[in-house]
Amino acid sequence: MTPLLSHQPCSVDAPNDLLLFPSQCRHHKLPAMPAPTCSSCHAARAALRRPRSGQALCGSCFCAAFEAEVLHTVLAGRLLPPGAVVAVGASGGKDSTVLAHVLRELTPRLGITLHLVAVDEGIGGYRDAALEAVSSQAARWELPLTIVAYADLFGGWTMDAVARSTAGSGRSRSCCTFCGVLRRRALEEGARLVGATHIVTGHNADDMAETVLMNFLRGDTGRLARGGVLGSGGEGCALPRCRPLQFASQKEVVLYAHFRRLRYFSEECVYAPEAFRGHARDLLKQLEAARPSTVLDLVHSAERLALAPAARPPPPGTCSRCGALASHTLCQACALLDGLNRGLPRLAIGKGRRVLQAQPPLPGNRSQATSDPVAPQGPCTCEQSRDGVTLCRDGGGQAGATCALQSDLSATE
Numbered sequence: 275m276t277p278l279l280s281h282q283p284c285s286v287d288a289p290n291d292l293l294l295f296p297s298q299c300r301h302h303k304l305p306a307m308p309a310p311t312c313s314s315c316h317a318a319r320a321a322l323r324r325p326r327s328g329q330a331l332c333g334s335c336f337c338a339a340f341e342a343e344v345l346h347t348v349l350a351g352r353l354l355p356p357g358a359v360v361a362v363g364a365s366g367g368k369d370s371t372v373l374a375h376v377l378r379e380l381t382p383r384l385g386i387t388l389h390l391v392a393v394d395e396g397i398g399g400y401r402d403a404a405l406e407a408v409s410s411q412a413a414r415w416e417l418p419l420t421i422v423a424y425a426d427l428f429g430g431w432t433m434d435a436v437a438r439s440t441a442g443s444g445r446s447r448s449c450c451t452f453c454g455v456l457r458r459r460a461l462e463e464g465a466r467l468v469g470a471t472h473i474v475t476g477h478n479a480d481d482m483a484e485t486v487l488m489n490f491l492r493g494d495t496g497r498l499a500r501g502g503v504l505g506s507g508g509e510g511c512a513l514p515r516c517r518p519l520q521f522a523s524q525k526e527v528v529l530y531a532h533f534r535r536l537r538y539f540s541e542e543c544v545y546a547p548e549a550f551r552g553h554a555r556d557l558l559k560q561l562e563a564a565r566p567s568t569v570l571d572l573v574h575s576a577e578r579l580a581l582a583p584a585a586r587p588p589p590p591g592t593c594s595r596c597g598a599l600a601s602h603t604l605c606q607a608c609a610l611l612d613g614l615n616r617g618l619p620r621l622a623i624g625k626g627r628r629v630l631q632a633q634p635p636l637p638g639n640r641s642q643a644t645s646d647p648v649a650p651q652g653p654c655t656c657e658q659s660r661d662g663v664t665l666c667r668d669g670g671g672q673a674g675a676t677c678a679l680q681s682d683l684s685a686t687e
């Protein structure tokens with residue numbers, strides 16, 4: 275076996291392999307070349323080479339540089355003014371864990387108050403464990419924690435119930451579409467509950483690049499135009515929200531957690547494999563292998579994107595049902611919940627939404643946080659012509675009932 279003469283490991287299949295200077299090659303078990311001296315403190319041995327700058331840094335200098343960059347992002351973008359009460363969207367995962375820790379370190383400099391807000395989507399076998407991680411983080415860091423649940427906010431709907439409902443129409447892969455919209459609403463409600471003036475989320479540069487790529491692939495110009503913005507100023511009645519880690523790569527987020535010895539929950543959601551985002555992530559990895567700057571290039575390209583006047587979405591109005599910002603009669607959350615309550619989840623996404631919005635609201639609609647739970651009812655969830663409008667010949671039955679046509683469609687999707 276050929277001895278490894280470089281300090282680089284022989285495998286690059288994980289971020290740490292790319293960035294850390296190991297003491298020995300983990301495959302050949304031979305001593306690697308000594309790491310260079312940290313280019314910042316010139317005292318300690320370097321532990322990693324930063325992907326963007328190529329700088330060789332020790333763990334402490336890297337963490338200090340990472341925190342300084344987040345501070346710069348917040349100050350330069352005027353994201354969190356002194357005195358702000360900041361609701362940190364906490365999921366127990368690496369991004370929100372790192373975000374909460376960094377902001378806690380920066381609290382004296384920024385003059386802000388932090389409050390963790392976690393959302394319980396009602397995903398059996400996944401979210402319970404993640405919420406335990408958030409609770410232990412809150413206790414360790416002595417930060418207040420509030421948990422808001424879909425079931426309480428949305429009249430009994432949990433993500434597991436949504437998944438069952440959408441799977442009934444052969445669209446189980448749309449779970450994340452529902453969850454993303456409802457989670458945004460739930461975080462807003464939780465932030466208001468704790469008296470927050472601002473919301474921060476842990477989206478990193480890789481998340482942002484995936485979103486930009488997905489919007490390109492879907493031709494969603496409205497979202498593309500919003501995709502590069504660091505944060506929203508709180509249009510309408512919405513609270514201002516921002517993403518202080520937007521320019522931090524996922525690899526560096528993982529490394530920061532590693533050097534600060536942060537414990538986080540790293541299981542994948544049970545519905546994640548169905549998500550379209552997974553395809554964008556795979557594509558991004560391939561692009562990054564060919565061009566390492568792809569992630570930040572995509573984030574910056576969205577920032578610089580200018581839409582022709584004809585392609586610009588109309589200025590948002592307010593939802594006729596809940597008063598939230600909306601570009602149609604109903605906001606996304608109310609439209610999705612309305613579709614679920616009618617037993618027509620498919621009508622709530624894509625072009626079917628227009629049809630749904632033209633219909634009168636259901637009595638006892640569950641799209642508002644204060645409404646009472648009602649049993650799902652409505653016609654069969656399939657559409658004979660598959661145009662999202664025409665009901666099948668068996669329409670009129672209870673939601674979730676499977677007609678013969680439904681079975682055929684499910685088999686082919």
Ligand code: SF4
Binds near residue numbers: 543
């Ligand atoms: Fe929700 Fe999808 Fe994330 Fe699961 S993977 S928590 S369903 S957005």
